[in-house]
Amino acid sequence: MAEPVLEVHDLRVTFDTEGGLVPAVDGIDFSVAAGQTLAIVGESGSGKSVSSAAVMGILPSNAEVKGEVLLDGRELVGLPSDELRKIRGNDIALVFQDALSALNPYYTVGWQVAEAYRLHHDVSKKAAFQRAIELLDKVGIPDAARRAKSYPHEFSGGMRQRVVIAMALVNDPRVLIADEPTTALDVTVQAQIMQLLADVQEEFGTALVLISHDLGVVAEVADDVLVMYAGRAAERGTVRDLFHRAAHPYSLGLLGAMPRIDVPPRPRLTTIPGSPPSPGSIKTGCPFQPRCAYTERVGERCITERPELTPRPGEGDHEAACHLGRRPEAVV
């Protein structure tokens, strides 16, 4: 296996709020190598966005971050902010769901991409604008030289997301974190954007961390998958480990709950009862216990002892955090 570009160890994020401490991310590990895609999946509130913001060093001041974030072996946690600014947007870049909020309505898109370049390169405005046009063209904006002079509101949602991707790629980052980059887009546009990300990866060997709740997208593009639940890792493994040998009841639940077009409809979808817990509300035992269909087979332990990731049969580092141990059989 290639050396990881980005390595995250025991990442913990706690928010200090009026309502008390909120442990939004409670000890997760992941890594991704050049040209590879790691997908992070899980329902809303599971800590996906907070994890990516922690890696980028862009959390609000009420957040406490612990653990290691290594970029090419260099520790980012605790780095002074001027050092971090040199890395952010340059070596590691973030694309998030809401393209509109990532763009300034008062500046042309070309200017914004050019400024992102000038932050890390000592070049003339003119040269930076040329670079911006090159990138806009690369991400598939037709007639890029002319469209660079347009404002964000003159673009469709899909085209705006392309602009944001151009901005993220303008400095040739080693790692791109894409947080639900297509969630707000229609499926035909989603297909275009995912194809674009794949092309970029192939050309530049970018390591991609893709945050998504769409298991279809994940199956298509991911090499490895991390399933998060309540700020923790429920399961991790290769994409085939997850889709063919899921070992955590939550992963199985997600797979069964998903309607799909490639098989005849089932009379009923498998459901996971209830809804995800708020961070820190389950203090002991397994955070999935109140919703788990398998807990009765294990008993007390699910309530008293927090399950840690342990190896499962699979292709490599397949692991799940569940006391059941062996792979649970098909969902009941």
Next chain:
Amino acid sequence: MSSAELLRLDGVRKYFGLRGAPWRTGQTVKAVDGVSFVVRKGETVGLVGESGSGKSTLARVATRLLDPTSGRVEIGGKDVTRFRGRRLRPVRRTVQMVFQDPQASLNPRQSVGTILSTPFRAQGTRPTRAQLIELLHKVGLSEEHLERYPHEFSGGQRQRIGIARALAVSPDLLICDEPVSALDVSVQAQVLNLLADLRDELGLSYVVVAHDLAVVRQVASRVAVMYLGTIVEEGPSDQVYAAPAHPYTKALLSAVPVPEPGVTRDRIVLTGDVPTPISPPSGCPFRTRCYKAEDVCATTRPVLEPVNGQTEHRAACYFPEPPPS
């Protein structure tokens, strides 16, 4: 003999006049541009299409929350196109709407009890407490929820409240506009199963409006595909999903990712964006993005015609896709 028609739309158009900025004034958005559509008792019809294709507008015209610009709306066999005010009461008892965002469609200052009483009061009646509790039970909630407020519920529970409100006046047809698109996948499955249970228990019929083709595949026996305010294909779900005849349907289906690693799909990648409904293309609305377009496509708009002689499956295209061999 086909069963009773709950809803019939004939040549429905809904145009919005734009106001505001001077350069927009006088322009019209052709949100729905000539749709004919029938829902029979016992059916679940899916309405799919990308954002802006006119699904929500059509749903609102069909429930008579909006007046059509032209065309006819029949509900329960009666022409209700021009009904207003009190005359709409029986219409509301036949057709109800469930909205996408349970957060936005429930008044945060009203208790669940008050929210569920509203449809009764709109009919000029008052519900008993027992009636309200029964409604909650139907959607998997309980009596203790009656005095609570929307913010005390999860997204999935709020959507259950939205469904309970729609069921209050015992309608025959629910028009659900993106009923699960704001929900996480596990909760989405709960709500889809609930809709299926209610169909079996109460004999409900549905129109399920969704941009998610897999959701519609799961629930709908028949499906209609919208593009730029028109229906470009409709038919039994099995047929439309397995053998789409319209190039747009084919492209749309090919874009849906399937959760099977290693399976690569033959994807028809559409270029360009959906044209604006202010000035849709002449002839076939899809022709500016169609991989099969020819000169004739720019002349007159193709109408829905049977696919391979099957009257149930129809597509509006001069060069429909042949059935898969």
